[in-house]
Amino acid sequence: MDRRDYLFRKLILALVTLLVVVVLDFFLFRVLPGDPVRSVIGRGVRITPENQAALRAQFGLDKPVFPDQFFDTLVQWATGNLGISWSLRQPVNQILAARLRNTLMLVSLGEFFAIILGIVLGLVAGWKRKTPLDVGALIFSLVAWSTPTFWLGIILLAAGSSWLGLPTGGVISPENIDKPFLAVLPDIGKHLILPTLTLTIVYLGEYMLIMRSSVLEVLSEDYILTAMAKGLSHWQVLYRHALKNAMLPVVTLVALNLGFTVSGAIYVETVFSYDGLGRLIQTALVKQDYPLLQGAFLLLAVSVILANLVADILYTYQDPRVRSA
Amino acid sequence: MSESWVLIKRNLQEFWRAFHRNKMGILGALLLGSAVLVAVFAPLLTPYLPTDTIRDESGLGMTFASPSVHPPLGTDDAGRDVWTTLVFGARISLSIGFLAGFISMFLGSTLGILAGYFGGWVDNLLMRVTDVMLVIPDLPLMLVLVATVRQLKLNVSPLVILVLVIGLLYWTSTARLIRSQVLSVKERQFVARSRAIGAGHFYIMRKHIIPQVMPLIVANTVLILSTSILVESGLAFLGLGDPTRPSWGAMLNFAFERNAISNNAWWFYLPPGLAIVWVTLGCVMLGNVLEELLNPRLTAHHLEGGENMISRKEANLATRPVNLNRNEPGSIAGERSGG
């Protein structure tokens, strides 16, 4: 298959998905009842009908929802203006940017460890199958997959804070909030330990399972026999021939998982009171802060679409069969 | 009896023979089965009602009483017996899980069969829709959907909303799986023969396709169950369940929100999670085994051996006959070791 064709198709798919997401995001919140103006002002504040109408005009709420409000909003979003948060009285994109950074730190660390450990352990488990190591790895994976992320977080939080004195939540200790990033890195690091560990354990199980079964499949292929026949040692065969082929499904899985990773982060962020995107969505829901919610949802969806696209591109470099014939 | 059903009966017998020897499958079935029994017989397993407050001698409600004070699992922040809430919670968790799972399964299987059988634009449409759905992050979408529907104040139980939202979002993997199975079944002889004698589409689907994909559907349903139970517990944890009828996830929501952690009330936050792991693990093990038995794979492995390969001692012959597959050209005679 031509690589260009493949990527072109994926690009079209990404754009279509983006369109769906945007439409969904817009109309979903318009369905919600409740007067946005009232939410901004707060209840219990009296306001004249004229002022109310003026405010509505200011927010553009007097125009018909479709097409005016819809396209206005689209243009706004395209230029990066995601509106003003009703509860926090700040531009949404500013809020999102700060939270995004926190979530990215957490999620990338967790994924990183999970991928490395998953690949290594999966490789060893597949190679040494049916030994106690393999059986242990299998059991661990199954249990890890069956464990709710937030519950694992609760346990680690309880154990970590009482036995190891690790912080019980937050991104950073309150006294360090305005200090320069690099200076407070150790503090941030301490706060990241438990949530990262939680994420790593949860994803590790899945990656290890996939890697293991991929390894088993690869090891039954004829070219492995060829490699053995060439007089290579087990380790050489594993590393040079099995690994590259066995990793392909894992790469695909990592890409597919990216959307779910951030979702899983919602749980971890909630348990550890970690001020990332996930927690933001949660609190915005509760407070009915729709611009914030809309913006957060849009950002999440777009980043997943982008991440998948990037993963598709990377995959074509890994598997030569997907390149131009 | 049509060919397909005869095949099914034979397959079932073979299946049972293989299954009852498989330890993981039996264990999975036990885990799941015991949970179902607990849910069904909940009122018989505890003297209390979930709403009862446990009081001490002076009449005060005992909050966060440990299991040593009030066996077997102590009380929660409102003085209710944790064990009772747990066993009644089983009913909620499992029913939502099952219902949502069945909706997903039904939707996914139907769409998968239709897409696989008819092909063409039907298939294309399904593939594009699943492609898009797979990219949209599920949890944020569900949060937004549930919150939106609740805002509409439709006078519907939050549990029903959960069931619908979960069921409508998790059918995609089933659909794809069933579709590819249907694609291969479609090519088989008896389908072509049926078509040749002029059988209608739905007749063929009913008599031939469905029996062939049914085993896979069953296996997949169990796995989908594990997902829906996990997802429900997550959504309940975030507060989207019904506080008056708490599932295990909702119990964990209470535990978290009401400071069970800082109060060291491990009896409140450990058991519900363990229950979730218990059931999910059961579904996963059972589901994996079912899938394995219906999708036999090659298990030759070139990287084992070494000196183990040579043993000049006389080996004793076991007595159980095994049908070894020797009819592939160039294959290693008699080699198909058990998985």
Place this chain on the structure above:
Amino acid sequence: MALESTQTLLSIRHLSTEFTGSGGSLARAVDDVSFDIHPGETLGLVGESGCGKTTTMLSIMRLLPSSGRITSGQILYDGVDLLSLNEREMRRYRWKEMAMIFQSAMNALNPVVTVGDQIREPILQHDLMDHEAADRRVDELLDLVGISKARKDQYPHQYSGGMRQRAMIAMALACRPRILFADEPTTALDVMIQAQVLELLQHVQRELGLSVMLVTHDLGVVAEVSDSVVVMYGGKVAEYGTSDQVYNSPQHPYTQRLLEAFPDLNAPGEVLASIPGYPPRLNDLPPGCRFEPRCDQRIELCSRLSPELEEVTNLDHGSLTSGSKPFLRHLAACHLCTSLEKRQ
């Protein structure tokens, strides 16, 4: 044993290999197999699917899967018993002394590694030369098999079927082995390519003085290229002799029926013969001769006692000199060929 081993390169003596099936049952895939390969000789190992020929080959190179075990015998290569070596020592023999080619090159070549790299790998592995010299050697090999050097950096899926097979041959010859094991090398190819590949094999063999063990169920191919033939059935050797001996005066009833089943272009109207019945289950073997249930010449002894591989008696072979192996005798495992009772 009546085989003489003068100047033999590879000598297999009483080799037996078993497989453990699920549930612990054992199948003896190779039972008391013996034969020799001499320098420059092409030996054809023929038989039906499942007769143990591939297992024999894998046993020699000690590349059995986890469920297989060599239970007895000797594999003498240049006088050294390969079965007495440990794994690390054995690795030095692999590819350097004995190499393999497979039925399907598409599966035997790693899809994500370039062909050039795959050919180069064993050269560097066995420490034969430095990188530049190895590169030159790769070019040499590609030349030898008729593949353009420009294709060195391509991947297997970019080659045509026949080209892949030739690349596999080039790869096998990388370390100048003395024996080449070929497992059904032409079975998956269409007739034109088959001819090309066979020609290449013969050419290469002549150039390099290579011995070849050709494992196949295709009698025609064996007839074309082999000096000697081993016919296997049910894990045992049924007949062993030079090509001439086995094709022109087959002794074992199985060989006879096998040759009859082969269509003769010179007599197109003949009804195709086939052998009724099925090969034996290797985990449930009869006490007597394995072919006995399907044999039309069986006598009472055949069902009781499994015949040994012995020299054929009472028949005229024509000239005892055949090709380059004048001292090779014609052996068969059949009571009728080696006892005094004559058959028609």
